[in-house]
Structures are given as structure tokens and as C-alpha cells.
Amino acid sequence: MIADILTGAVRSGTSVLFAVQGELVSERAGVINLGTEGAMLAGALAGFATTVWTGSPWLGALAGGTGGMLIALLHAFLVISRGANQLATGLTLMFLGMGLTAFFGRKFVSESIVGFNPAPIPLLSDIPFIGNVLFNHDPLTYVSFALVPLIGFVLFRTRLGVIIRASGEREDALFASGMNPKLVRYGAVLAGGFLAGLGGAQLSIAYTHSWVENMTAGRGIVAVALVIFAAWKPFRAAVGAWLFGAAQALQLTVQQQGYPISPYFLFMAPYLITLIALLAVEFRKKSRMPEALGKVFTGSPGGAG
Amino acid sequence: MMRSNATAMTNAAAAAEPARRGLPPRAKSALMQAGLFAAPFAAFGVFLLFYGVNPIDLYVSMFTSAFGNRYGFGEVLIKATPILLTGLAAAMPARAGMINVGGEGQLAIGALLSTAAAVTMLQAAPAWFGIPAMLLAGALGGAIWAGITALLRVKGNMNETITSLLLNYVAFYTVGLFVHGPLKDPASFNWPFSPPISDALRLPVLNGSRLHAGIAIAVVLAAAVWWVLSRTRLGFRIRVLGANAFAAERAGFRVSRMQLLTLVAAGALAGIAGMIEIAGIEGRLRPTTGANYGYLGFLAAWMAWNHPLRLVATSFLLGMIAVAGNSLEMNSGLPSSSVHILMALVLIFLLAGGRIGRGRRA
């Protein structure tokens, strides 16, 4: 049973994992994007629709990433080029994403696709216990496994990473080194949007094989919260995503086993767990928030532009 | 006062006549403001055209049905009421430097608590007692829910935007828990809703419409918030805190207490909105009671620069748009939620125009 929960944790957490890694990059560059929820929804619909039209889930995944990126582009424009408040803009885009996908998604509600299915890796998936947990997933989940060390490598071992992090800490230093912090932030936000869209696409193409209005149900918000929980570190963020997935998997298991717990407690659980995780982080040593991000929260002048 | 869309468009057109060089800067700025305001409607209009809907028809009917007859006007006010209250719930903390997006959840818990009070303790109560009691219960529910966010902020240093958002989802499922369980109407054949509240507890209604007394409550509360913010020492301190928290700290303000107070008061306002939805419209609690009003209120608050009196106007405007959504659905088959796109567009243009800054002075 535990193996089932863990397997479900990974599978259910993948969509959040993509979004979390994307938001991590964006926040490291100094931009917080509450519109991640809208980006995920856009990705879920774009991915699903493309898969319905073309029959190719890979094209669908690509379309999903693009959809998320478009929402993020709007966020980047408003926040970086127009100097708008990051939190208000993100919320607006969340709302926009919800409205747009509700509207355009109507005719996809009853469609069905083959999409991505679990593709067990030969040999490795036969290992008892962890075989199922790690090696019996859809291709996008495997991609997510590779994404985590990749993000870590880029951020901490390359000059690009130094540039991204400097943009989130002291854009003056970046400017004085001859680079344009705005461009860096655009890139980071777009990358974040692409990954969020990819996460949404995983949800519709690989996890549920369907489209339902508002199907992300707050995963985008959870992703933003988890980035803080993870102290902006990629591996910790992945753990957070899987934790959220575990809470969801727990729901299914409890229902299947017929325990007399109201399903609504279980529906609540993932969000409560995220809140508790955030609280636990606060009581540890103060984790270092990228400086530019800190200014967003204290409302100091000097947003992202 | 925010002009209605049609007047704005006419004005924009008229002002465009003598354009070109030599426009005094004030006219230019007014023109730009009007343009920024009209642009989302124009953009949405183009969108509608793609679906074979004539946007002019829609906008005109939006206007005429709102002002044309008592029933239409009442419908707009019915929608505007909860938006105004949740807007206040967003605006007041914003003036104190916090972003409260939890209006959605605070409204829901307010509705929950007031329904619970209504069907358990107040079933036989007369109106003069029951209605204020329900109001109190609603306010209490919203206040408690916001109190969680406030405590997490003050004691746990957790950002209130994220915690209030997460709590919205928890609130939604909490309501679900109750209407499927303890508060389920035994006569309902498994439909998830609560038993109806007694007739005595329903808010008085204006003849010839569904308009209930809730709008009066909301406007009075808006005036009260305005008065506190602009005319009292407490309001002065709140505004200072919102404009520069460092300065507030160094002036000896009790920052934590002020933050707690503001958020809890905001929650109470949203909770009252929840009670009004139950006692004024629905008569019983459903899983979807009050859905989206929290976010609409947030939007209205931002459009109003967090100013309580302007908020009356912007919530009226959003109410008009929401009602237009219904007629959109009836006449053209597009889902009523399409107007969410319009609302988001309005805010996007405002954000792009750089007009949304810190809360303006009361």
C-alpha cells in the first residue's frame, strides 16, 4: 500500500513539480508569478486540445508549454516593462487563465484521448518496491526527474545561473557588469511559464486524460508556496511537490480502503499540508529570500522593471 | 464617480475630434484615462465578434437593463453587494500594506457560520433578533477565517497573499464537508445543500425586484470604512503603515496589532457578504455559494485604488458586467463566465497603464 501511495505521490506530484521548478527560476530572478495557476490551466487546455487534434501527446506537451509561456509573457510585460505590482498582476492572470480556459475548453470537456500512459522502463521497473515508484511512469514524469538536477546545474554551476541569481539579488550589480536585468527577468519568467504550462499539460494528457474546467484546482498557487518552502532550492522544491502529491494519493487510498474519513478532509489535506510546511520553514533559521523578491513583499519601490 | 462605459466611449470619441497638436496636458491625461478604460471593452468586443455576437448590442443592453427598469437595476445591485463587501475586505488591508485575497474563503465561512446559526439556534427567532444575530455569526465566521491568515502573518511571518489563497481552497472544501454532512438538508434526496433558513431570517426585499436590504448594509459599511480611514487617528496610522512600514515601526506603532486588527475586520466584512448571500438571495447554503465574489471584490478594490467610496462605483460596474454575462448566455449561448475575461482585461489595461500604485490618500 505504501508503494502505491508513493507511486501516486510521484505521478500526482509531477504537474506541480514542473510548475515549482519553473517558478523557482522566475523567483530566483526576482519575479514572483501568482499567475502560475493561469499558466498551468492554459497549458492543460492547450496540451489537451492539441493532443485531440493531432493525436500526438508530444506535440500536445509542446503546445502546453507554449500556452503557459504566453500567459507568462503577459505577466512579464506588465511587471517588468510596465512596473505593475507583481502580486496583483499574477492574480489577474490567474483569473484570466481561468476565464479563458473555461470559455475555450467547453467543447473539450467530453473529449477523450490516449495521451501519455505509464511506460515502464525495462529491467529497472522490475525492482521490487522502488521499481514501481520510480520507473513506472509516463514519459513526462521521467522528464521531470531529469529537470531537477538540470535546474540545479544551470543555477549554480553556470555563468547563466550566476546572472539569473544576480538579477534576483542586486540588479544594480548586473547592470554595472554590462547586462540588462530586464532581459534576464523576461527570460526567467518565460521559462517559468513554459514549465508551468508543461505541468498543466502533464495533468490533462498524462494524469487524467481529460479536460475539466479549473482542473488544476490551485496547484499553481501551491507551487508558488512550495518554492518558498523549498528556500529556492531545486531538490527541496521537488520534495515539496511530491509531498503534495502524496497528500493527494492518500485521498485515493483512503477512499479505496473505505476508511470512514470524509473525502472533504482529504481534499483539504494537500493545501493544509502546504500551509504547515510553510509554517515549519518559518520557524527554522530564516531562509534567504532573493533580495529583489523581498522588496516585492515589503512593497518597497523598485519592482521588477 | 466612474462614468459608465457608454458615456466614456462617447466622450472619448468627442475628445478625439479636436485632437492633434495643442492638447492641454490635463485633457491629454483624461483622454488617456478614458482610452485605458475603453480599451478592454473594445478588445472584448473584437473577441465577441469572432463568435458572432454584436458587442455594441451587448454593451447597450448592459446599460439599458441596468438603468432601464427597476428589476434590472436591482439585479445589478444584488451582484454589486457582495463585490462591494469583499472589495472592502481587500481594500482595507491593502491600505495597511497587506494583500488579502482570502475574501473568497472568508465569505464562504461567513456564510457557513450564519447558516449554521440560522438552522440550529435561530429557527424560531423573530426577525429583529434573528437577522442581526445572523449578521454577527457571518461576521464572526469571516473574522475567524481571516484571523488564521492574520496569525500566520503576525506570528509566523508568512506572506498573507499565499496563505489566504491556500485557505480559500480549504474553505471551499470545508463548506463542502458541511453541506454533505452535518448541515445537509435531510429532505434533499442527496443533493448537497443545507436546510432552508426560516422566512423570518430573510432580508427585506424591495417590491418589484429581488433587491434586498443587503445593499444598504454594504453601502453603510463602505461609508464607515471610508470614515475610519480618512477621518480618524486609527485610519491615519493604518495609512502610514501601508505607505511605509519602516516609518510606522519607528514611530512606535503597534504594527502587529494593527495588522491583526485590519485583517480580522476585513474578514468580518467578507463574512457579512456571505451572510447576505444566504439571507438575501439563496436562502440556504450550497457548495458553490458566493463563488468568485471574493476575486471580483479584489478586482474591484484594485480598480478603485483601494478607496472605499470609489469602490462603490467599481463594484457597481463589475455588477453590471456580471449581469451582462447572464444576458450574454441567454441571447447567444456563450457561457456567462465569458465576462470573467472582460473583467481580467479591464484590470490588465489598468495595470499596464501604470495607474495602479500604492493606495491613494483618502
Add this chain to the structure above:
Amino acid sequence: MSGEILLQAKGVTKRFGSLTANRNIDLEVRSGTIHAILGENGAGKSTLMKMLYGVYVPDEGEFRMDGETVELHPPAKARARGIGMVFQDFRLVPAMTVLDNIALAEHGGGFRLRRKRLRERIREVSDRYGLKVDPDAWVWQLDLGQRQRLEIVKALMSENARVIIFDEPTSVLAPQEVEAFLDLLRRLRADGYGVLLITHKIREVLACADHVTVLRAGEVVWSAGREAGWDEAALVRAMIGDKSLQQVGRRNGPHGEPGGEKAPAEPEPFVTITGGVIKGDHGEMVLADVRLEARAGEILGVAGISGSGQRELAEALFGLRALAEGELRVAGRPMPADPRAFIEAGVTFVSEDPLRDSVIPGFTILEHMVLDGLPMKPKGAGIDWRGVREALEASGEARALALADPGRMADTLSGGNVQRMVLTRALLRKPKALIVSYPSRGLDIGTTRVIQQRLIELAESGTAVVLFSEDLDELLALSDRIVVLSGRRLHGPYRTEETDAAAIGSRMLKGESA
């Protein structure tokens, strides 16, 4: 004189709205020379430097390098042309390591971080010029002197650097470190760099510059090579024109000339810290074993290299920062770490960063006055603004400090006017104790003198003043006693008449009495 012309400015002008920060500036920097730009605060040096480094674009005039007109904006272009700058407020990222900060500035690194190669080059530069840096240290751990060394290494590592601009470099150094710094400049000169030194310290100019250009009110008023013969008096005259320098009245405080009308016994300590341990924002140890007494009617000066704990100590003295250990008492009573309690006890605080801490956007000067200043006169549930305004005008403080019109928005004020506002407010409070940091930072001499005079008068009326300042001359002129923050300890107090700049300077550096 010496080397080819590396960089030229011709007729450069820069305006900000109605303010002309630089007017018609001509300048020449040759290789193998040290060219000093001298001027007091507000003369326009900083604006000129920002144009040379590509942060601003001139409104008129041009820059020339290698015989042709060049565009130096944005900084990438200036760097490509070989201009390096060591900023006064460093452009470093505290949350990253030294190595990462250098990697940020280095082009040609490609995608991968060539850590080994970077380390080698860092060692090269570091050895050649005696600038020790630890590549793996976190920048937030470094003190200001170390950060400056890092900035210099960064500038020198650029392979095509020809002109190095130093913006007020010795403001973060103790007097004894300055000599080592000037030696560095001489070494750079010997290696053929064109060194541009921006400063207001005449002694440094005299010590090492080959050429000096004096700026006053945005214009070049004097430009000459060393061979023209210059001395301190000439430079001072050029810098401040013919304004007669009012000397600040030396304190006739409790320790002063005997026979003054009031010659009281040693006054009671009003604010005391015993056994204090102060920790920083990240839990690091900033000051230990702190023993401090601020007495009524006295000015206690706090000296130290910037970044030695001044901010943390000032915050502790107002309850903005709790002592990690030890006890703080005001008027004999132990205090909680709550500014409210300190305000009630009669303590007032003037922040070192009034733009961040004191200016409230969208509020008028008058509205600022009731925040730990004048009492908030009640009118019903609101505030009697007319009464507040009358109180303000009746007090005379505003006039004395030439406060701007109370109806103006505070966020439109210049730095000097913000300082006036904050100090007026503190004085209006008639506090029993005043904690004031860097009151004359960035202000012209005239305003500075007025502020210093008011502080003396405040002390004479019985207030205990704790004065944090980077200007040793100011500290020595105003304080009755001085303490020195150095090496995570508080040294002193030393009576001002028993010590001098050299002794204080050496304590700032080494910490024990020299």
C-alpha cells in the same frame, strides 16, 4: 604631461529637470597619471562619474577616446572601451560568493563557470597589487574594506581596462589604511593605468594626484597639473568659493571650560547598556561585551569604520533590535525591544537612511510631524491638523532649520530637505535622549553647520545625544566623549579633549589604544 590621452570629456552637460548637475565640463585623463576630481558633496562629481561609466547619458557635449567620439551608455559599452569603476556603494551581490561576483563581471566565460581559471586570474591580480581576497567567502560576511578590495580586483581583472575610476574610495577606510590605498594608486599609475579619483578629501589629492580638477556647483572652477603648484589653501578656496567657513561653536559642556554658568557634576547616565551582545540580521555576532553610557546634556560620539556595527547598535538603542544578551536601561528602567517603550521614555531616533525609514510617500511634511514629533492633537476621533500646524509654526524649530513648506509632499523633497525634516521633527519632540546617525551625510557645508549647531544646543538644554558619524572631524568637534566600534567591540569612552584624530583612527583600525 605623461602618457597618451585615454579619455576626454568636452563640454559635457547633464540636467535633471530644472537642476543642472553638470555644466560644460572639460576633462582629460592620461595614461600613467592620477587625476583627482575634487569637490564637496553636491558639487556634481557623482553625476559626472555616472556618465563616464555609462549609467547616465549627457544632454550636451561628448566623450572622446582613441581620437574619436564614443558613446559610453550603457555600462557595457564603457566597459568594452576599457573603463572600469569602483563604486562608492558597491555593486556586489551579498548573497553570492566572491568568485560568483567576479564571474558575473567577467565576459568570455561562456556557459560554464571556469572556476579554476578564474581563481588563477584572481590570484594574479591579487598578488600583483596586494589585494587579498578569498574566492570562496560569501560577500555578506566581508567588511566594507574587504568589499572594496573585491571591487578593485573585479575592475582590474577586466583585460582591456585602461581607465579606473574610484568614487570616494577612502570613505570606508580608517586613516591608517588610506596610506596603503594611495600606494595602490601609485602602483596602478606605474603600470600605465589612467586613474580617476573622485574625492572631497584634500589631503589625498595633495598626497598623490598629478592633476586636479575642482568642481563646484556643477562646473569646473579650476583644473591644473601638479607643476602649477598647489597647496591646501588654494584647493579649499576653489572647492568652497569665498563663503566664510563658520566654525561650529566648540562645546561648553559639562566637561568644558570651568567657570561656565552651569558647571554641574557628572550627570546621571540616561541610557545604559551593560554586558550587551548584539547580533546581526543573520544571527552573526556584531558587537560583544558592550558597555555604554549616554548622559544627559552630553554628546556621545560613536566612531568606527562603516559597517562596524553602527546600524545595529543604533537600532538596539531604540528598541528596533533586541540585545542578544545584557541589559539596556533608560532612566534606570530595563527596556523591552519595542520602539513604543523607548518613545514613551523620551528617546527619539533619527535613522541613518531617512529615505527608506522616514519618508512616507503620499503624505505631507505636516503629517510627518506627528509621528514621534509633535503630539497628535485629537479632534473628535481625528486629528486637529490646524492645531498641529500652529504648534509647528510657534515652535521656531522649523524656521531655524529652514524646513520646507509643511504642505509639501515629503516624497518630493531633496536629500538635504529630508534631513531637515527629520531633524526638525526630532527637535520638536524635545527628547530626553536623541539617537542620531550620520546627520550631515550628503549635505553641503552650510546645512551641516546649522545641524551641528542645533545638536550642540540640544545637548546644552539637557538631552543625551548619541551621535553616529563617519566624519571624524565632526565627531571631535561635537562630542564630549567618543567611543570607537572596532573588531566587534566597543572601545572607550575617551574624553574628546584627551584624544585626537590619529588616536581615534588607530583605534578604529586596531581596536586597542595605540
